[in-house]
Amino acid sequence: MITEDIGSAIRALEENKVVAIPTETVYGLAGNAYEDKALRKIFEIKKRPHYNPLIVHIKAAEALCDVAEDIPKKAVQLAEAFWPGALTLVLKKKSHIPNLVTAGKNTVAVRVPSHKLTLQLLDGLAFPLAAPSANPFGSISPTSAEHVFSYFKHHLDVILDGGACEKGLESTIIGFEGQTPILYRRGAIALEAIEKVIGKVAIHKNSADKSPEAPGMLSRHYAPNTRTILVENLTQFLKTTPNERIGVLSFQNKVENISVAHQEVLSPDGNLEEAARNLYAVLHRLDHLNLELIIAQKFPKKGLGLSINDKLRRAAEKRIKN
Numbered sequence: 001m002i003t004e005d006i007g008s009a010i011r012a013l014e015e016n017k018v019v020a021i022p023t024e025t026v027y028g029l030a031g032n033a034y035e036d037k038a039l040r041k042i043f044e045i046k047k048r049p050h051y052n053p054l055i056v057h058i059k060a061a062e063a064l065c066d067v068a069e070d071i072p073k074k075a076v077q078l079a080e081a082f083w084p085g086a087l088t089l090v091l092k093k094k095s096h097i098p099n100l101v102t103a104g105k106n107t108v109a110v111r112v113p114s115h116k117l118t119l120q121l122l123d124g125l126a127f128p129l130a131a132p133s134a135n136p137f138g139s140i141s142p143t144s145a146e147h148v149f150s151y152f153k154h155h156l157d158v159i160l161d162g163g164a165c166e167k168g169l170e171s172t173i174i175g176f177e178g179q180t181p182i183l184y185r186r187g188a189i190a191l192e193a194i195e196k197v198i199g200k201v202a203i204h205k206n207s208a209d210k211s212p213e214a215p216g217m218l219s220r221h222y223a224p225n226t227r228t229i230l231v232e233n234l235t236q237f238l239k240t241t242p243n244e245r246i247g248v249l250s251f252q253n254k255v256e257n258i259s260v261a262h263q264e265v266l267s268p269d270g271n272l273e274e275a276a277r278n279l280y281a282v283l284h285r286l287d288h289l290n291l292e293l294i295i296a297q298k299f300p301k302k303g304l305g306l307s308i309n310d311k312l313r314r315a316a317e318k319r320i321k322n
Contacts, residue, residue: 021131022115029132042131055111057112164281190303192302228296276307
């Protein structure tokens, strides 16, 4: 059921059930981070491969030492600057963190979400929550309770409704090699903002389809069922495209004088934060229009434009062969 009742979510989680929770980024599929039974349910419901680690959600920065150790100074600086918020840190895990959470690695991904309802939920629990995005593995991330319901109405007793997600993109993920910070995933906090706090950050560039260092690193992710293409110039590309049922996703302006089945503009004002917030909701709409093709425009290569491009590039990747 979709509800705003935190009590029903607490009771379900204490019974090792899986609950959908709102965050400022996307909705999560949450369970007790310390209980293998709950963790297995997350992987089963989501159909997520066990080599892909989960993010642990804690109630406050002060609880970081409950799940991680040997924490670099720059990680502390980032936590102070961005928590609660859309930043995940990958750190050396405490020994009691289950291997199911970390995909057998000695590191754990952890963050403090910035959503009033979920912070209240965490405050009422005696354990942190492991929570990947509340969508089937590889599909479009959910930014509303209705998105989650459409995916999992037969699998979840509780979907905690916190309204539309404020940020609309997954958290940015930073890990460390020694004291050196590494960007593992672009997300709702632009890299420039992070570098203002801790200086230069290296960018992880290795293939991550078999043993990712952090969640959200697989080459195909966040993907509609409809075939999707990412292009530089919409107008030029459409002139050479066969007359199919085409949906167009653009940043600021509609394509003029081109016959397409449907167009979506993410931010008429050219605001990258607004575009990020609207991205997944728009992809959900396009994916339900029985289109033959979605053509998405590349965004400016700066700030959150780089994060949006990253999500669209993964959405447009060919399906991973099992």
